[in-house]
Amino acid sequence: MPKSFNQKLKILYLMQVFMEKTDCGHPMSVPDLIQYLDGYGISVERKTVYDDIETLRIFGMKIENRREKPSGYYLADREFSFPELKILMDAVQSSRFITERQSRELVRKLEHLTSISEAKRLQSQASVLSGNKAVNHEIYDSIQRICDAMADNRQICFNYYEWDFSRELKPKRDGARYRVSPWKMIWNNENYYLIAYEEESGRIKHYRVDKMRNVTVSGEMRLGREKFDGFDLASFAKKTFGMYGGVDEKVSLLCEARLVGVMLDRFGREITIVPEGSERFRLTVPVSVSPQFFGWITGLGRGVSIEGPEDVKEEYKRYIEGILERYEG
Numbered sequence: 602m603p604k605s606f607n608q609k610l611k612i613l614y615l616m617q618v619f620m621e622k623t624d625c626g627h628p629m630s631v632p633d634l635i636q637y638l639d640g641y642g643i644s645v646e647r648k649t650v651y652d653d654i655e656t657l658r659i660f661g662m663k664i665e666n667r668r669e670k671p672s673g674y675y676l677a678d679r680e681f682s683f684p685e686l687k688i689l690m691d692a693v694q695s696s697r698f699i700t701e702r703q704s705r706e707l708v709r710k711l712e713h714l715t716s717i718s719e720a721k722r723l724q725s726q727a728s729v730l731s732g733n734k735a736v737n738h739e740i741y742d743s744i745q746r747i748c749d750a751m752a753d754n755r756q757i758c759f760n761y762y763e764w765d766f767s768r769e770l771k772p773k774r775d776g777a778r779y780r781v782s783p784w785k786m787i788w789n790n791e792n793y794y795l796i797a798y799e800e801e802s803g804r805i806k807h808y809r810v811d812k813m814r815n816v817t818v819s820g821e822m823r824l825g826r827e828k829f830d831g832f833d834l835a836s837f838a839k840k841t842f843g844m845y846g847g848v849d850e851k852v853s854l855l856c857e858a859r860l861v862g863v864m865l866d867r868f869g870r871e872i873t874i875v876p877e878g879s880e881r882f883r884l885t886v887p888v889s890v891s892p893q894f895f896g897w898i899t900g901l902g903r904g905v906s907i908e909g910p911e912d913v914k915e916e917y918k919r920y921i922e923g924i925l926e927r928y929e930g
Contacts, residue, residue, distance in 0.1 A: 611643050615653050619664060619676040624716040628666075628673030681714050683722070690723060698793040698811040700738055736770070737762075740793075743816040747783050747795060756782050756819040757797075762812045770812070781806070782823035785832065798825025805829075852888045853908040857881055860904050867897075883908070895920045 618637050623629055629637070631650050638645055645653075654674060658664055663678035681689070693699075693707045712720035737743075743759070750757045758778045762770040781797035788794075793810040805828055856864060858880055864872065868886045875883045888894055895917050898905060907914050 608643060610641070611638060611645065611649075612653050612656060614638060614641055614643065615650075616657060616662070619657070619662065619674070620679075621717055623673075623675035624719055625667065625675055625677065626671070627716065627718045628671055628675040630673040633673065676716070679715060683715065683719055686711055686715055686719075686723060695791070696793075697791045698788075698809070699740055700736065703738075703741070737811045737814065739814055739816070740811055743810055743813050744786075744793075746816045746818055747786065747810070750818045750823075751783050753818070754823050756780055756821040756823055757816055758819050759813045759816040761808060762814060772814075779808075780819065780821075781808075782825050784823070784825065784829045786810070798823075798828055800824050848890050850888055850890050850910060850913055851885055852890070852910070852913055853883065853885045854898075855881060855883050855906050855908050856901075857904040860901065863901070890916070892920065 615634065615638070618629065618634065631647050634650050635645055635647070654664055662676060664674055665677040666672075666674050690708055690711050693704055693711065696704065699707070712723060715723070747757060749755075758780045760776060761773045761779050763773050765771045779799075781795075781799050783795055783797045785796035786793065787796060787807075794807045795810055795813070796805065796807050798804075799806050805825070854864075855877070861874065861882065864874070864884060864886075868884075872884055872886055877883055890913055898907065898917065899921070907917050
């Protein structure tokens with residue numbers, strides 16, 4: 602490569618070395634930087650390095666000079682801090698809707714957002730959870746096409762799969778294609794879901810993205826816009842248990858005082874809590890009434906009871922009685 606061309610790349614190589622190799626604990630001295638550039642066939646003087654560092658500072662890079670040992674220059678501020686990257690990496694590693702291979706590839710890409718030494722710290726704590734990962738390698742393509750369809754106001758078609766006794770994913774509806782209008786995507790209950798309007802039923806439905814295959818964008822315009830005007834995704838997630846649909850009701854619950862945190866975590870801190878003495882409290886919350894909601898209530902044992910509406914109380918009693926019947930005799 603011509604020497605003059607290398608000189609033009611000098612500032613880019615300096616930017617690269619600060620991003621990849623430096624942090625507060627691993628600064629580089631000017632002689633170190635000169636030696637690094639020499640490895641690319643670029644010969645520079647100390648003054649030139651100082652001038653280029655100042656240029657990078659003017660450009661917006663926060664390069665500081667550490668005077669105590671180890672001394673030298675380092676990049677003091679990055680787009681993502683170490684804790685932020687740790688959170689992102691843990692989210693990627695625990696995500697069930699992508700494959701184990703996709704998790705590892707994403708983690709490697711996240712490591713490039715910090716220095717090599719910091720990346721090693723992240724690697725030492727990295728542990729992709731295998732065994733509960735998705736097996737659908739099409740998920741990136743599916744997400745891309747869903748997003749394209751929403752951007753272009755189009756419907757999508759796809760095959761939807763479910764597990765069978767042989768632990769294989771088999772197509773539902775005997776392989777018939779689904780056609781829906783995609784409107785929202787949500788990460789809930791450790792999975793990624795599409796929230797869509799189905800014209801056939803006239804209802805809002807949700808689908809696990811990792812169980813969708815052969816997604817294509819239809820030429821049909823999206824339907825159901827009026828259903829999603831003012832649609833509150835956070836409220837939808839709070840009232841839907843296990844992402845199973847049901848009849849929406851305002852349910853009154855009587856709870857023991859120790860369960861305040863449980864209710865705030867589930868329904869949000871904006872709920873109204875009405876104390877009943879010092880031992881109990883009452884609240885009324887919107888719920889999509891389903892067996893999954895009843896299962897959640899059952900898991901809290903005697904600490905909570907459904908006070909109303911009466912038809913929900915009766916439905917819950919039948920739910921409990923149905924379970925007890927399995928153990929009679």
